Amino acid sequence: MDFKIIEIFKRGICIERNTGARYATESDCRVLIDGKEACVSNLNVITVYGLIPDTEYEISIEGCSQKERFKTKHESFLLNVKDFGAFGDGTHPDTPAIQAAIMSCPKDGTVYIPKGDYFCTPIFLKSDMSLWIDEGATVYGDPDRHHYPVLPGVIRNEYDNDREISLASWEGNPLDCFASLITAIDTENVEIFGRGCINGNADKGDWWVDVRTKRIAWRPKLVFISGSKNIRVSGITVKNSPAWAVHPYYSDDLKFMNLEIWNPSNSPNTDGFDPESCTDILLIGTKISVGDDCIAIKSGKLYMANYHYKETERIEIRNCRLERGHGSVTVGSEVAGGVKGVRVSKCVFSETDRGLRIKTRRGRGERSLITDLRFEDLTMDRVHMPITVNMFYFCDPDGHTDYVQNQNAFPVDYRTPRIGTITAENVDCSGVDASFVCANGLPESPIEKIELKDVRVSYLPKEKRTPQCPIMMDGFPKMSGAGIFLKNVREAVAENVKIEGSAESEPVLENVEKASLDADFIG
Numbered sequence: 001m002d003f004k005i006i007e008i009f010k011r012g013i014c015i016e017r018n019t020g021a022r023y024a025t026e027s028d029c030r031v032l033i034d035g036k037e038a039c040v041s042n043l044n045v046i047t048v049y050g051l052i053p054d055t056e057y058e059i060s061i062e063g064c065s066q067k068e069r070f071k072t073k074h075e076s077f078l079l080n081v082k083d084f085g086a087f088g089d090g091t092h093p094d095t096p097a098i099q100a101a102i103m104s105c106p107k108d109g110t111v112y113i114p115k116g117d118y119f120c121t122p123i124f125l126k127s128d129m130s131l132w133i134d135e136g137a138t139v140y141g142d143p144d145r146h147h148y149p150v151l152p153g154v155i156r157n158e159y160d161n162d163r164e165i166s167l168a169s170w171e172g173n174p175l176d177c178f179a180s181l182i183t184a185i186d187t188e189n190v191e192i193f194g195r196g197c198i199n200g201n202a203d204k205g206d207w208w209v210d211v212r213t214k215r216i217a218w219r220p221k222l223v224f225i226s227g228s229k230n231i232r233v234s235g236i237t238v239k240n241s242p243a244w245a246v247h248p249y250y251s252d253d254l255k256f257m258n259l260e261i262w263n264p265s266n267s268p269n270t271d272g273f274d275p276e277s278c279t280d281i282l283l284i285g286t287k288i289s290v291g292d293d294c295i296a297i298k299s300g301k302l303y304m305a306n307y308h309y310k311e312t313e314r315i316e317i318r319n320c321r322l323e324r325g326h327g328s329v330t331v332g333s334e335v336a337g338g339v340k341g342v343r344v345s346k347c348v349f350s351e352t353d354r355g356l357r358i359k360t361r362r363g364r365g366e367r368s369l370i371t372d373l374r375f376e377d378l379t380m381d382r383v384h385m386p387i388t389v390n391m392f393y394f395c396d397p398d399g400h401t402d403y404v405q406n407q408n409a410f411p412v413d414y415r416t417p418r419i420g421t422i423t424a425e426n427v428d429c430s431g432v433d434a435s436f437v438c439a440n441g442l443p444e445s446p447i448e449k450i451e452l453k454d455v456r457v458s459y460l461p462k463e464k465r466t467p468q469c470p471i472m473m474d475g476f477p478k479m480s481g482a483g484i485f486l487k488n489v490r491e492a493v494a495e496n497v498k499i500e501g502s503a504e505s506e507p508v509l510e511n512v513e514k515a516s517l518d519a520d521f522i523g
Contacts, residue, residue: 002066005059006284007232007255009193010075010110010130012049013059014234014257016284016319019044022379023285023321023348030062037062044319044346045285047234047258049195075130076108081118088116090140095120105129113137113196121147122179122220127187133196133236141181141222141242143205148178150217166308167226169249169276170218172301172334174308178217180224180247187228197237198222200245202267207242211268219269221247229253239263244271245290250310252279259286265324267291272325274298277310277337287321294325294352299337302365302415309367311338318343323350327357328383331370333393335360335417338369348379355386356424359393359472361404362442364417371420371448375427382431385470386457387424389439389447391417391488392473405474409443416445425453432459434479436499438470441488443511449491452519459501484519486512494519 006014019025021044028042034057038048051057053075060067079101082088086097098120101111107128115136123139125131133139142148153174157163167185168177181200184190200222202208207219222241225231226249234257238245245261248254256273263270272288275281276298288294299305299312312335322328328349331339349355356375360368380386392407394400403410410416419441429436436457441447459465459481467478470485479485481503486492487510494507497519505521 002064003061005068005070006045006257007234008070008073009191009232009234010053010073011051011132012047012193012234013051013070014045014047015059017044017046017061022346022377023319032060032062033057043285045258049235074108075110076106078110078112079105080112080114082114086118088114088118090117090119092119094118095123098123102126102129113139120181122149122181122183125182125184125187125190128189130191130193133192133194133198135195137194137196138199139181139197140199141201143201143207145178145205145207145216148220150176151179152176164307169300172298172336173303176217178220180220180222182223184225184228184231186226188230190228190231192233193235195235197239199239200241202240202242203264208267219243221245223247225249225251225254227251234258237262241270243269244274246273248275248278248281250277254278254280255282256286257284261286261288261290263290265291271296275312275315276300276334277304277312279313281315283317283320285319287323288325289323290325292325293327293330293357294322295328296330297339297342298332298334299339301334302336302363305336305365305367309337311340313339313341315342317347319346321348321350322352325352327354328352329355329375330357330359331373332359333361333395335370336365336368338367340369340372342373344375345377348381349383350381351383353384354388354470355380355383356388358389358419358422360391360417360419361393361395361399362410362417363398363404363415366414366416368417369420370418373421374423376425378427380427380429383429384433384468385435385438386429386432387437388470389419389422389441389450390471390473391419391442391445391447392440392471394472394474400474407443412444416442418445419447421449421451423451423453424455427455429455429457432457433465434468435470435482435485436502437484437486438479438482439486439489440471440473440476443488446488446490446511446513449493450486450489451493452497453495455497457497457499462503483507483521484517486510490514492517498522
């Protein structure tokens with residue numbers, strides 16, 4: 001068993017073990033620093049803390065001959081928020097003290113939040129600093145929205161009305177939102193690390209009540225990273241978010257390691273991790289259990305594609321565990337800028353409604369190309385509908401109109417989205433309920449290619465299945481035990497696909513131009 005270094009911090013290091021397992025192994029391993037036990041874990045991705053900046057170390061794993069020397073990053077100063085007047089008692093407001101420490105922090109310094117409960121409104125980070133939330137420290141959000149500043153969705157230049165910036169986003173449009181508890185705008189070279197917790201306290205306020213109504217501004221995310229680059233986030237627990245938990249927006253070169261993201265299963269619109277119009281994102285070793293999509297990859301709606309065009313590309317998700325959400329890994333539906341180059345591997349999906357979920361609709365636009373999506377080495381345990389692709393998604397105020405839902409071919413124009421290639425390889429699905437694959441493209445813009453290789457599928461017993469609609473479009477029938485349903489697809493390929501316990505004995509194809517399906521239906 002070997003390992004590789006993923007990231008070196010000022011006070012820690014993240015490694016990834018090459019175990020052959022997905023997300024975690026059955027037995028623990030001992031990670032050694034300079035020959036002494038630093039931590040014990042069964043995870044494939046492990047972060048070791050408690051190191052000293054500007055110091056050389058050797059890391060190894062007991063029983064493994066590999067040893068790697070490394071040097072922690074430079075730290076200029078350590079600023080304890082208690083020295084700036086923070087109480088940490090969960091009652092007194094601590095935002096002024098923490099913000100004072102951040103604004104006073106010199107380049108390459110670290111703002112330290114020690115053990116305690118810190119009652120806060122939004123905190124704004126700046127470039128070239130680290131925020132260390134230590135074990136036993138929790139930053140709690142003020143549940144009263146009237147205490148939150150508002151980030152304008154659009155600010156136009158006073159002298160040139162064609163120039164504008166977007167400081168906030170709500171479901172793909174530049175709309176006013178409350179600032180997030182942890183906000184980073186136009187920053188670079190930032191670390192957020194530690195074993196502490198960022199708790200939005202949304203369960204203590206009215207954030208999850210009447211969620212489709214704008215009250216002052218739209219609900220905040222919990223961690224919002226906008227227009228930033230070279231950001232590293234590790235170890236933190238993120239929970240009870242008013243809306244999406246972690247939202248990277250128009251940012252590049254971001255790494256998220258060993259996070260735990262948790263929201264109640266009945267909390268509305270609380271996606272776990274939503275990169276939007278971003279490039280070069282790594283999410284690794286993270287556990288997500290939320291009330292909506294665990295991961296949702298986006299690139300805005302048509303306005304953003306026309307006036308702030310930025311494609312989302314090169315997204316890597318590896319060795320993660322995704323639980324309970326509506327979708328494990330979703331692409332869409334706000335994808336007007338397009339999404340390409342997504343890689344998801346060595347992950348476990350557990351008890352989500354859908355596994356791989358792609359959703360778009362007419363009106364997303366001609367730049368909305370979703371392509372080069374690759375999913376491999378995955379375990380899906382009791383995922384109701386492992387793979388769904390829907391180009392009739394009934395979102396937005398006009399989602400049920402004839403333009404969006406009509407299944408006849410429309411003229412291809414500037415509003416027509418596209419889906420390119422989707423590949424799933426070496427995937428194990430057990431406890432399937434409604435369907436295995438359900439894909440419905442647009443008749444005027446068929447899905448280019450769906451490819452399945454080395455996939456093993458087994459279903460719940462018939463008496464335990466619940467008929468469900470795999471894709472959210474008008475008039476689509478409920479399914480139970482369905483196998484492979486493909487409609488409006490140019491090419492479909494299946495190699496070595498074993499389907500056991502389906503209610504069907506062969507794929508169901510409608511308007512599929514080319515099909516080469518080696519799918520063995522058993523029982």
